[in-house]
Amino acid sequence: MCKRLLAGVLLAATLAIGVASAQPAPTTPVSGFNPTTSASSEQKLLGTLKQIDGRITIPDRKAAVLEQPAGRDWRDFQRGTIPKLAAVAVLGMLVVLIAFYALRGRIAIEGGPSGRLIERFGAFERFVHWMTASSWVVLALTGLNVAVGRHILPGLIGEHAFAELSDIGKLAHNYLGFPFALGVLLMLFIWVRHNIPNGVDITWFRQGGGLVGRAHPSAGKFNGGQKAVFWIVVLGGGLIAASGFVLLFPFYITDIAGMQTAQMVHGVLALLMIAAMLGHIYIGTVGMEGAFEAMGNGQVDEKWARAHHDLWVAELEARKGAAE
Amino acid sequence: MARMKFLCDADRCIECNACVTACKNANEVPWGINRRRVVTINDGRPGERSVSMACMHCTDAPCAAVCPVDCFYTTADGVVLHSKELCIGCGYCFYACPFGAPQYPRVSNFGSRGKMDKCTYCSGGPEGADGSAAEYATYGANRMAEGKLPLCAEMCSTKSLLAGDGEIIAQIYRERVTKRGYGSGAWGWKTAYQETVDV
Numbered sequence: 001m002c003k004r005l006l007a008g009v010l011l012a013a014t015l016a017i018g019v020a021s022a023q024p025a026p027t028t029p030v031s032g033f034n035p036t037t038s039a040s041s042e043q044k045l046l047g048t049l050k051q052i053d054g055r056i057t058i059p060d061r062k063a064a065v066l067e068q069p070a071g072r073d074w075r076d077f078q079r080g081t082i083p084k085l086a087a088v089a090v091l092g093m094l095v096v097l098i099a100f101y102a103l104r105g106r107i108a109i110e111g112g113p114s115g116r117l118i119e120r121f122g123a124f125e126r127f128v129h130w131m132t133a134s135s136w137v138v139l140a141l142t143g144l145n146v147a148v149g150r151h152i153l154p155g156l157i158g159e160h161a162f163a164e165l166s167d168i169g170k171l172a173h174n175y176l177g178f179p180f181a182l183g184v185l186l187m188l189f190i191w192v193r194h195n196i197p198n199g200v201d202i203t204w205f206r207q208g209g210g211l212v213g214r215a216h217p218s219a220g221k222f223n224g225g226q227k228a229v230f231w232i233v234v235l236g237g238g239l240i241a242a243s244g245f246v247l248l249f250p251f252y253i254t255d256i257a258g259m260q261t262a263q264m265v266h267g268v269l270a271l272l273m274i275a276a277m278l279g280h281i282y283i284g285t286v287g288m289e290g291a292f293e294a295m296g297n298g299q300v301d302e303k304w305a306r307a308h309h310d311l312w313v314a315e316l317e318a319r320k321g322a323a324e
Numbered sequence: 325m326a327r328m329k330f331l332c333d334a335d336r337c338i339e340c341n342a343c344v345t346a347c348k349n350a351n352e353v354p355w356g357i358n359r360r361r362v363v364t365i366n367d368g369r370p371g372e373r374s375v376s377m378a379c380m381h382c383t384d385a386p387c388a389a390v391c392p393v394d395c396f397y398t399t400a401d402g403v404v405l406h407s408k409e410l411c412i413g414c415g416y417c418f419y420a421c422p423f424g425a426p427q428y429p430r431v432s433n434f435g436s437r438g439k440m441d442k443c444t445y446c447s448g449g450p451e452g453a454d455g456s457a458a459e460y461a462t463y464g465a466n467r468m469a470e471g472k473l474p475l476c477a478e479m480c481s482t483k484s485l486l487a488g489d490g491e492i493i494a495q496i497y498r499e500r501v502t503k504r505g506y507g508s509g510a511w512g513w514k515t516a517y518q519e520t521v522d523v
Contacts, residue, residue, distance in 0.1 A: 038371035039335070039508045045365070054363035054375075057341065060356070063424055066363040066377055069515045071422040075386035078420070146414070150394040163393045163410040170412050174436070250415060250437075260419050 042067070050257060062251055074260045082267050086148050089275040097282045104211070107288040109304050117299040118316065125190060129295055132183025132233075135176040140274050142169035147267060174248060181241035188234050194221040195230040200311065210308070211283075221312040229280050236273045240266055327402040328445055329490035329517065330477070331497055332376045334508045336484035339364055339374035343476035343485050347378070350446060350475035351464025357427040359443040359464075360476050373508055376485045378476070379404065379425035379443035380516035387417035387426065401468065402490075403445040408462055413437040422515045445487070446474040494521045 045052045051068035121129070145153070145166060154162045200217075201224035204210075207217040209225050217223070222230065243266040246253045254262065284291050290304035305313050339362050347353070347360045360378035381404045388396035388404060395410035396417075406417075415437055417426045428437035448466030452459035455466050467475065477487030486493040494510070501507035501523040510521040 039506075040365040040371050040373040042509050042511050042514075052363075052365065054365040055367040056361060056363055058344075058358055058361060060358065063358060063361050064363060065424050066365065066375055067422055067512055067515060068424070069422050071386050071420045072515065075389045075420045078390040078416075146392040146416075150392055154394065159394070159410060163395070163412060166393050167412040170414055171436070247415075250418075256419065256424075263419060 062256070065256060068256055070257060070260060074264075077264060082271075083148050083151065085268065085271045086144065089271040090144070090278070093275040093278045097278060097287075100211075101282075101286065106286060107211075109290050109301060110307065111303070113290065113301040114303040116302040118302055118305050118313070119298055120294040120300045120305070121298045123298070126295055126298055128183055128186045128190065131179055132187060132237075135180040135183065136237075136277065138172055138176050139180055140270070140277070142173040143267075143270055144274070145169050146173070147271075177241060177244045177248065180237070181245075184234060184237040184241060187230070188238075191222070191230060192234075195227045197224075197227055200224075201227060216307050216310075218311055219309050220315070221309060223308065225283075229276065232273060232276045236269050236276075240269050240273065243269075326489035327491070328381065328488065329402070329493060329513075330378065330380060330445075330474075331486040331493045331510050331513070331521070333484045333486065333497060333500065334373040334375050334511055335504075335506065336482045337362070337374040337376055338482055338484070340481055342479050342481055343376045346475045346479040347443070350467070351444075352460070353441065353464065354429060357429065357441050359425075359427065359441065375511045376476070376480075377423055377425075377512065379421075379445070380423055380512050381443075381445055382422075382516040383518060386420035386422065390416045390420040392416060397450070399447060401445070401447070403447050403468070405444055405447060405449055405463075406440065406442070407450045408439040408441075409451055411439045413439055423512060443474075446472070490517070497521050498523050 042052065046067070046069060050070055052066040053064055054066050056064040146169070149162065149166060153165070157165070200219060204217040204219055204224035207213065207215040209223065210216050211225075219226075243262040246262040247259060247266065250259065284295065290301050294300050302313070341362050344358065344360050344362060348358075351359065353359055360376060362374050362376045364372060364374045366372045381398075381402060383402075385396060385398070385404045387406075388394075388398070391406075392414055393410050393412055395408075396404060396406045398404050413428060413436065415426075415428070417440060418424070418428075425442045427441045428439075429441065430436060430438040444463050444466075446465045446467035448454060448459045448469065449463030451462060454469035459466060465475070467473065472478070473487045477485045480486075486496060497507070497510060498521060507523060514520050
């Protein structure tokens with residue numbers, strides 16, 4: 001009984017304090033009321049934040065972003081930087097390669113092939129290379145179509161055929177990202193031990209890799225240039241794949257600003273990698289006699305191998321000698 | 325020709341969402357697609373404002389500039405429309421749009437979003453004759469062809485959302501601000517049209 005009384009007194013006291021503190025403040029005269037003194041201001045919000053977020057009653061969370069003017073900067077990047085970079089990277093590289101071919105011609109095996117063959121790449125290595133390469137070619141072409149296709153193709157094939165082509169291209173681009181990424185990962189595992197940069201590579205680059213001048217600088221299984229290609233593919237290709245997956249699953253990984261950045265990284269790196277790969281394709285096919293066979297059937301001429309990968313041949317022979 | 329614009333007077337918007345409902349009803353947009361929405365800034369705090377937002381039909385529209393298949397075009401009224409026949413649903417317009425206007429019938433899996441849908445300023449679309457059933461099914465109402473303004477603005481209970489010739493609605497807003505003595509500005513105008521409504 002006593003307890004209950006005490007509780008009642010306490011409750012009454014609490015209520016009394018509550019009421020007292022809720023006393024209305026002196027009222028402001030209506031004439032002096034200015035509803036904008038604390039009103040949300042667009043300019044103030046955009047000045048401090050990159051985007052204006054609010055609350056929304058529909059379930060679509062991303063619709064709560066009222067305004068993100070950064071979209072206009074992204075637009076300028078797509079309209080200015082990307083087509084310019086595409087032109088320089090693709091056309092510029094082609095011009096360089098044609099000029100190089102005109103000056104240097106096809107690099108021949110000195111004195112002709114020996115006819116003795118050495119296995120350079122096994123079946124699995126070649127499979128990984130071609131899986132990555134074939135998906136890369138489709139990815140590069142469909143990607144270039146997204147980047148600059150609208151400036152070239154509608155005039156040639158008509159806007160409907162172009163839209164149809166781009167639709168198929170988009171699907172191919174979305175799905176082929178997976179075999180490409182898998183290929184890059186497998187390449188990292190099977191070739192990383194041959195691609196650690198060392199002192200031999202410095203000499204190789206100093207002598208122009210044998211491309212400039214007639215020297216045949218020493219090289220292991222992979223020369224300095226090939227190591228550069230390896231790291232461009234693994235690091236560049238890896239980042240391109242990662243940023244691509246961010247875009248493939250919209251709003252799962254990041255927000256609109258993050259996706260804009262991902263697309264910019266994806267586009268710039270891909271264009272640079274296209275330029276690098278054009279060089280790689282050139283030297284592996286028309287640029288050098290005896291080079292394509294390495295990835296073609298995996299067998300290279302012994303003379304070619306001695307000229308370009310002397311340390312690798314020596315290593316093979318030492319291993320063979322040890323086995324016998 | 326008049327340059328059509330939207331202007332949301334945030335000091336009048338009471339977040340009733342009638343514009344959203346009117347839009348859905350006028351255009352029969354599918355479930356999950358919101359051509360117009362009301363966003364409340366500083367909800368429950370002093371200075372709270374609600375803004376009804378849809379496609380602002382920008383000058384030099386970012387969506388049109390980045391579309392890989394170039395499916396956007398601007399009408400003589402300054403309305404930004406797109407062709408669903410050409411659209412490949414890549415999502416680029418959503419990255420570029422400052423107002424989150426582009427909507428997609430499907431989300432997520434591998435970027436297959438389906439054909440983009442957005443506010444047409446109740447102007448239909450490029451395929452099918454004006455006011456035809458085919459046009460209605462794909463793009464929604466074509467009230468502009470009938471000489472009417474978008475239904476969202478027409479139904480706004482407080483006349484917060486204004487649609488019409490940009491010059492005229494800016495003048496209406498200016499008069500309001502002068503008369504009542506305050507105004508939080510024409511939301512989105514600087515981003516969409518590179519101009520503000522100065523009073």
